[in-house]
Amino acid sequence: MADTPDTISIIPVRGIPEIMPGDDLVKIVSRAVKELGLSFLDGDIVVFAQKIISKAENRIVKLSEVAPSPFALTLSREVSKDPRLVEVILSETTKIIKMDQRKPEKGRLIVETRGGIISANAGVDASNVSGGDSVTLLPVDSDLSAENLVRGFKSAAGVEIAVIITDTVGRPWREGLVDIAIGCSGIRPLRDYRGRKDSKGLVLNATVMAVADEIASAAGLVMEKADSVPVVIVRGYGFEKGGGGAGDLIRNPEDDLFR
């Protein structure tokens, strides 16, 4: 009944307290892991929900201190959103991809962020933030945030781990949200199987897998309970080291049939 040796474990790290600006996530997560009777192992992938990175990095804006621009005011009427929230979204946006003008009551505003992520509201989020009128923004550079965490765990606990930072996004064509990797370090986010042979000796084609996104989704399964599990350990996946961060997952617009 035991698992096989090549089983991957998706381990939720419960007991992480509310994160405040300036908090030391390496210390806090290490303590929570220890209290669960666990320790980190070399080769673990530690998956962080974007929200606690944003809080620790003080990526918090009080809407009461935001003055919406004339454009934000106009746009806010078209999508039925708070104009101050629209102002914050626009400050994170490089391009408006879609907005729902047919059904303004649904208030959907799909944009491209500075980091190249395409998501609703540029990842600006009001849930789980202290103070009724505060929202969080995505980390300024999620790959760098991940890199700092990898370095922090190395220096605090001597372990060689990889870090993935995730966000929850909608998708064209399919219902429901999934978690994707918006930052990573220590793991190559794409895994290239091209040129390898399948079990019939035929060369496989078109099989570059977005493994960082698949890991993000796996971790998302245990993160889903109202943000009570912002950190997940993915153990037993033999990933490839290296890569250029989650930026590797952003498709070049010229190669994107869907633009």
Add this chain to the structure above:
Amino acid sequence: MADTPDTISIIPVRGIPEIMPGDDLVKIVSRAVKELGLSFLDGDIVVFAQKIISKAENRIVKLSEVAPSPFALTLSREVSKDPRLVEVILSETTKIIKMDQRKPEKGRLIVETRGGIISANAGVDASNVSGGDSVTLLPVDSDLSAENLVRGFKSAAGVEIAVIITDTVGRPWREGLVDIAIGCSGIRPLRDYRGRKDSKGLVLNATVMAVADEIASAAGLVMEKADSVPVVIVRGYGFEKGGGGAGDLIRNPEDDLFR
């Protein structure tokens, strides 16, 4: 160092032989699981790569027996594909979503299948099929295939499991492929967290998670090795029973900002 009780295990089922038309997948998979020293537990989710379902259901076409239509001939020149392959793709297609006319050498043809899945080449696939000129098609009704497997495991082994059938697809905006659920039974593919309160007591909005796709991606992490692992057990995820199959994951075009 042991996992926590709420850990999810992603268990690859190795040792599954090549599947032939008419094979009894319940029997074959049960035997492989037993040889690994495992047994199924109530509440397991058994994830099947589409390819072995298609083979068992004889969804195999010999290209040498295909006569391309005039339209297939024209289209095949535009996307630099074998016209017989294009004919097979068109037979599975309800709508051509995109084709790459800028770079025909890349030969991309993105279509909507009868099942509502949007993917390259309608899921028609030449890898891992016996006989050089054979290709597989997606199952006719993947939800029904999943339902039959759930029933089969119940009657053969007395276990209440859920089944997800997956395919590997590309996505707009993001590099790399991920695995998604094209069929499921015994599990509600969407999980609705709306109305639930977050840890600050705020009502969560817009959090309907596509858990079946997240499970497909988690399983994909151990399926990726040249199709040698076509079945994966996902154990320890407390899913919701019911739902209308993976068709629930197909977004109504009228609600889809991206159409």
